Amino acid sequence: MRASARNIVAGKVTAVEKGEVAALVKVVVKQPFTFTSMITKEAVNDLNLKKGDKVSVMIKSTEVMILKE
16 A cells, blocks of 8 residues: 555554444554544445554544555
């Protein structure tokens, strides 16, 4: 996977909270740091995100994105 953003950190999903339209995904990167990203419910479903998944957190400008291989 390639991306233009240079701020990418590997971590593990600790929680997925789905709402009607969006979902909150919590990712622990290196204790005690945790990123929380609000992404669409559709993106959570497309990535099949669940607690315990190994993912990467991409930070670009004002956005935090979730990546899964």
